[in-house]
Structure formats: structure tokens, C-alpha cells
Amino acid sequence: MGAEDHKGHRQRLRERFRNTGAQSLADYELLEFLLFSALPRQDTKPIAKALLKRFGSFSAALAAPRARLKEIDGLSDISIDALQAVHASIARYHRAELDKRRPLDSWQKVIDYLQASMEHSDVEQFRVIYLDKKNGLIADEVQQTGTVDHTPVYPREVIRRALDHSATALILVHNHPSGDPTPSRADIQMTRKIIDIASPLGIEVHDHIIVGLRKNVSLRGLRLI
Incomplete structure (x- = not known):
């Protein structure tokens, strides 16, 4: 994917997210979106698809151990941090809901x-x-x-x-x-x-x-x- 195509793809995905919400994105597209900031110059689509292929689901990809995530070509330590921070946030959100009741x-x-x-x-x-x-x-x-x-x-x-x-x-x-x-x-x-x-x-x-x-x-x- 060329630089302009790469930039355009990211912008189109962002617009879909803003205009129609996360429900309009496939699992691999949402993983792409999560990796944008951590991998600003890379095409994150093949990485997202590799994550789903390796781990079988969106939630399993987020929860995967760091050692196994490092086996995915293109994932840096910073991008692994980003995925694991999302998973930790989900668990903390549910914990906060539990604390209230x-x-x-x-x-x-x-x-x-x-x-x-x-x-x-x-x-x-x-x-x-x-x-x-x-x-x-x-x-x-x-x-x-x-x-x-x-x-x-x-x-x-x-x-x-x-x-x-x-x-x-x-x-x-x-x-x-x-x-x-x-x-x-x-x-x-x-x-x-x-x-x-x-x-x-x-x-x-x-x-x-x-x-x-x-x-x-x-x-x-x-x-x-």
C-alpha cells in the first residue's frame, strides 16, 4: 500500500468509526484502528488479520500473553503495550462496575x-x-x-x-x-x-x-x- 493509499485508508476507517460507531467495523478493522497510534507508519491491516488468525477472536488477541504477541510480524513492544492496555481497561471497567454494587x-x-x-x-x-x-x-x-x-x-x-x-x-x-x-x-x-x-x-x-x-x-x- 502506497503512502497516500495508506493515509487515505486510515482516514476512511476513522470517518466510519466517528460517523457510524465501532459496530460498523469488522474485528480486524477495529484491531487496525487500535494499532494506528502505536504504528503510525505501518499498514496495520495485515497485522490485525494475523492476530485474528493466530488467536481466533478479537478478545483472545487482546488477552494474549506478550510472548505470544511478539511472534506476530510487525508488532512492536509499543503496539503490544497498546493492545494489553485495552484489555486491562476492559477488566478495570468491569471491576469498577462490580465495586459499585x-x-x-x-x-x-x-x-x-x-x-x-x-x-x-x-x-x-x-x-x-x-x-x-x-x-x-x-x-x-x-x-x-x-x-x-x-x-x-x-x-x-x-x-x-x-x-x-x-x-x-x-x-x-x-x-x-x-x-x-x-x-x-x-x-x-x-x-x-x-x-x-x-x-x-x-x-x-x-x-x-x-x-x-x-x-x-x-x-x-x-x-x-
Whole structure:
């Protein structure tokens, strides 16, 4: 693409965005648009298409680890920063929405936040959402980060942190990088062990959510706890 064609293409894309909104742009065009400032002299269309081909979706491209993004020809550290900043902004937006409400009164906000934060992670994370007696959010902490299919979880550490926060309820969360959120026997056993330790202390485990790719499961919803 020549310099004038390149400039004209960018201007046309900007005008479409301004006049008709992001819904008028295909996924690769929105990725192009996001990369304009970070790559002012490059044709970002082939890079955007390569991102979608490699990672399979717009959201997965934004959430991809830096090491994998560096495998895409044409992406600089600055452009990777730009993509990861967008992903971080999405997660922070959902977290801010969660902060405004009692999590149990806005369950979809909880799910939106967890999906944005965890669904594309390539390693398992175990996090705990700590709640007060009115089910208000006290803290949201990543307790452990593991491998592609295992995270060590220490139930007594989970409860120790609950006592530190004076929390009276918990929501347990972890992701399955495989994309399949079906709970394993180990997931169920670990959850029940935490419940057994928490219950005598007056701490309720409301649920254990497993986050997969574009879907999640609730152990309480499945009547496993």
C-alpha cells in the first residue's frame, strides 16, 4: 500500500468509526484502528488479520500473553503495550462496575468481570472474592497462579486471608485454560475442604465459579456444594 493509499485508508476507517460507531467495523478493522497510534507508519491491516488468525477472536488477541504477541510480524513492544492496555481497561471497567454494587445483587457483573479477567489466560489462576456481612465487596485477590492445568490451592491460607479481611463470605474462582469449565473431582474436593474449614468460623462459601472460554459453571448451580 502506497503512502497516500495508506493515509487515505486510515482516514476512511476513522470517518466510519466517528460517523457510524465501532459496530460498523469488522474485528480486524477495529484491531487496525487500535494499532494506528502505536504504528503510525505501518499498514496495520495485515497485522490485525494475523492476530485474528493466530488467536481466533478479537478478545483472545487482546488477552494474549506478550510472548505470544511478539511472534506476530510487525508488532512492536509499543503496539503490544497498546493492545494489553485495552484489555486491562476492559477488566478495570468491569471491576469498577462490580465495586459499585453488592456482588450477589449483581451476579452478571461478577461474571462479566471474571470472564474479562480470566477467560483467555494460558495458565490457571485461583482467586477469592471476599465479602462483608451485607455481601459487599471487601477484596478480590489472586491467591495462586499455576500451570496450564493445575494451581496449588491452600485452603487454610484462603481462610486466613478471610479472617485478615474480617470477611463473612467468599466466592471462589478459578479458570480452566483448556476452555472447558467442567469441574474436576479435585475442584470439588478442594471446595468442600474450604467449606469445612470456613463453616465453624462463621464464614460462608457462596459459590465456586469455574471460568472457561465464553462460558462458566457454578458448583452451587450444579448442586456440587
